[in-house]
Amino acid sequence: MFQSISQCLNSSTSTLFHARQAHALFLKFDFFSNTQLTTSLLTLYSHYLPFPQLSIILSSLPQPTIFSFSSIVHAFARSHHFHHVLGAFSHMGSRGLVPDSYLLPSAIKACAILKALKPGRQVHGFAAVSGFGSDSILVSSLVHMYLKCNRIEDARKLFDSMSERDVIGWSAMIAGYSRLGLVDKAKELFSEMRNEGVEPNLVSWNGMIAGFGNAGSYIEAVMLFREMISEGFLPDGSTVSCVLPGIGNLEDVLLGEQVHGYAIKQGLELDNFVLSALLDMYGRCGCASEMSRVFNGIDQTEIGSLNAFLTGLSRNGLVDTALEVFKKFKAREMELNVVTWTSIIASCSQNGKDMEALELFRDMQADGVEPNAVTIPSLIPACGNISALMHGKEIHCFSLRKGIFDDVYVGSALIDMYSNCGRIQLARRCFDLMPSRNLVSWNAVMSGYAMHGKAKETFEMFHMMLQTDHKPDSITFTSVLSACSQNGLTEEGWNYFNSMSKEYDVKPQMEHYACIVTLLSRVGKLEEAYSVVKEMPFEPDACVWGALLSSCRVHHNLSLAEIAAEKLFVLEPDNPGNYVLLSNIYASKGMWDEENRIRDMMKNKGLRKNPGCSWIEIGRRVHTLLSGDKSHPQMKEILEKSDKLSIEIKKSGYLPMTKSVLQDVEEQDKEQILCGHSEKLAVVLGLINTNPGQPLQVIKNLRICDDCHAVIKVISRIEDREIFVRDTNRFHHFKDGVCSCGDFW
Secondary structure, three states, X not given: OHHHHXXXXXXXXXXXXXXXXXXXXXXXXXXXXXXXXXXXXXXXXXXXXXXXXXXXXXXXXXXXOHHHHHXXXXXXXXXXXXXXXXXXXXXXXXXXXXXXXXXXXXXHHHHHHHOOHHHHHHHHHHHHHOOOOOOHHHHHHHHHHHHHOOOHHXXXXXXXXXXXXXXXXXXXXXXXXXXXOOHHHHHHHHHHHHHOOOOOOHHHHHHHHHHXXXXXXXXXXXXXXXXXXXXXXXXXXXXXXXXXXXXXXXXXXXXXXXXXXXXXXXXXXXXXXXXXXXXXXXXXXXXXXXXXXXXXXXXXXXXXXXXXXXXXXXXXXXXXXXXXXXXXXXXXXOOOOHHHHHHHHHHHHHOOOHHHHHHHHHHHHHOOOOOOOOHHHHHHHHHHHOOOHHHHHHHHHHHHHOOOOOOHHHHHHHHHHHHHOOOHHHHHHHHHHOOXXXXXXXXXXXXXXXXXXXXXXXXXXXXXXXXXXXXXXXXXHHHHHHHHHHHOOHHHHHHHHHHHHHHHOOOOOHXXXXXXXXXXXXXXXXXXXXXHHHOOOOOOOHHHHHHHHHHHHHHXXXXXHHHHHHHHHHHOOOOHHXXXXXXXXXXXXXXXXHHHHHHHHHHHOOOOOOOOEEEEEEOOEEEEXXXXXXXXXXXXXXXXXXXXXXXXXXXXXXXXXXXXXXXOOXXXXXXXXXXXXXXXXXXXXXXXXXXXXXXXXXXXXXXXXXXXXXXXXHHHHHOOXXXXXXXXXXXXXXXXXXXXXXXXX
């Protein structure tokens, strides 16, 4: 019997079934007094059962020993079940057993990995009162535990109390200071280590370099790398992979190429971590061709390298290439992880491929890959960009089901999405429900209010934020100044602009000057706006000149328009929008020769006017309509409904604003052109395909024209609909024949 139990417990093929068979024999023949067999039984059980079930078996033992628990603790530690390690220690205490110096380090290691500071302190206290406080291995474990829990001062006190401090302990302390960005403290300890006769090793150098890099101290990380080499230490793969991210963030491609050359000479280019770091570095430095060369030279692509390459392509705007690479490796049935999917989704979302981002999210779930708190904020902007409210709500529900709504970046992304979809009330509700908020959250809700032209609410949120001790940044003031410009609040705009540097130590940047120029221009103070442009402390960019040119079109100021346009032709020679704006100003004044001259310039440069394009979500599908395009499958119905609406609209006293058509054609043709504007087509498509009274949401890629604005106001009244239209300037909320912009946009 004894032999058969031993075979059940010691066989390399033993399973949970064998453990239960042996356990039955234990109960039948009372073998619990045999410490060796009991320990073997518990060890076998620990491979298959979670601690709560194992705890029941432990409770059934008449006299468990410390050896019984040792086997369980070590088995759980080997399996990385550190929660169960702490559970076993707690159970030991309840059975009156005292852990020894061999078991305590396992508990301390579990606390370190779990970053469980409170249990860690309890173990420390127990070790001190039990006389183990001077055990060098145990004290070293405690130092590492406090470092993992970011309790650097507690770790330092213990470290200073140690009679013998080896290079491992010194390296851990130095890395701890480095990781927290405490550069001076790390360097001070590094010198102290050498003064005590302990020479640094590669671990010491790597710990400092990695720590400085993770803390954003990139210059210090690179300088330390150079110092390391000058002292005769040869960097290994860890060193190279630690310093390259800092080089990438500094965009020092020359040094990056030198490190790359060193890696090749030392045979480190085969190291997966080095390869990923090289791809990341070249991507951050904008060297897409070099990055591709590194990636294409890899014999067997590993998931980390693929992820780094996809991120680098996205960072350099090469989204089509990123999609091709992604699809190629997916077709090869490479096991793509959540980072891979998140990278490609973010790439599409950030580069105008919003529909593709939503499709990829569905494919990701179909492949059984669980999205995380990084995936969701990457995807949500795509819903806002194309005003896909239903998709956005579904993703909101998904985040609630998965318990990641409380993540501050998920919440902030949802605020932004609802704002972009015209539902500012829902955006505010998300904000109010957030358990914690950071500056990103406050900026998101202020930006939403500003986009909807709600200046009062924007200012209220700004002052509420100040009361929570959050300090405004440049993005905050962009939202506040934008709210001023949307409502023509020149005095308030100047007050906020002047307070930036005086009260909040935020230096005005290009976008803030652009807001002021837009604000002054929109209220007709074009000469004052031009004075601001001339007096700027730096050379105005295309954003500033573009704001002036756009307002010159609204206020028909030809002389300033020509000045702004000439600047833009130099800054953005391939942007067709600038040529179109100037030609439209010439056309509005009947200067057809000049208008034709600009059109010829565009033709010679191979530029084409961006067609007016609008999007509308109906059900779960987003429809795209182009101005003048008749390819939509429901175009016949759209035109029939448009004709009926046109009769009703004219009965209400509306006359087509043919001055909005800046073409040298007959008046009748101008009316026909106005009917084909994409936002009108989108609104009519929505009326056809939705229930009476249901709100409509349209996005326009250009500024909404005067005629479309007037027509949609009338439609909202005669059809009794709320209609939301987002153009490049702001949100228009049409209801009962009135627009939220007050006809100022």
